[in-house]
Amino acid sequence: MEEARGRYDREIKEYTDTMEGIFQEYQENRRRQENLEIKAETERLVRENNKRFSEEQVKIRRTISSLQEELKAKLFVEMKDRLARFAESTEYHQLLVKQLREAVAFAREEEVILYIDPSDAERRMSLEVEAGAHVTVSSYSFLGGTRAVIPKRNILIDNSFETKLAEAKENFKLRGGTANE
Numbered sequence: 001m002e003e004a005r006g007r008y009d010r011e012i013k014e015y016t017d018t019m020e021g022i023f024q025e026y027q028e029n030r031r032r033q034e035n036l037e038i039k040a041e042t043e044r045l046v047r048e049n050n051k052r053f054s055e056e057q058v059k060i061r062r063t064i065s066s067l068q069e070e071l072k073a074k075l076f077v078e079m080k081d082r083l084a085r086f087a088e089s090t091e092y093h094q095l096l097v098k099q100l101r102e103a104v105a106f107a108r109e110e111e112v113i114l115y116i117d118p119s120d121a122e123r124r125m126s127l128e129v130e131a132g133a134h135v136t137v138s139s140y141s142f143l144g145g146t147r148a149v150i151p152k153r154n155i156l157i158d159n160s161f162e163t164k165l166a167e168a169k170e171n172f173k174l175r176g177g178t179a180n181e
Helices: 002-085 091-109 119-133 161-171
Strands: 115-116 135-139 145-150 155-162
Touching: 002 161, 091 119, 091 145, 091 155, 091 161, 115 119, 119 135, 145 161, 155 161
Parallel strands: 115 135
Antiparallel strands: 115 145, 145 155
16 A cells, blocks of 8 residues: 555656646746747837838928928028019119129120110110120010120120029028027
């Protein structure tokens, strides 16, 4: 009986040890699996968060870009208005004379064709007298200023407001931020 009881106790102990080993292994596997699931879910959430963040960033950049373009358009409309007001001043007349004289000086003794905007047609006579050269009224508007052509050298001297505005618009960058930038 004792021998049977001893064998029974050993078998129960072996069975219990085996079951505890299996249970320990199961718990370790379960912990590893849970850790992998947590890691995978964390990575998925991070990716999803990054995707949302990127989408919002794109929306914000588009909004900023749209607002910048709107401000740029308003700024250049204002600039055209200011140029139109400037074109009515005596400083504008002096600027035209200066530009025409510089074109004549640049051409030296060669033929030069001097152009003014059609809106300045009434100033033509006084400009010719002050610049000391024949002035032609252009057949199309260039918003003011002057243009000069030296045919012999294939040179165009473009001091038109239209060209200056186009250059300014092309090179214009609206910068935001602090006053230190």
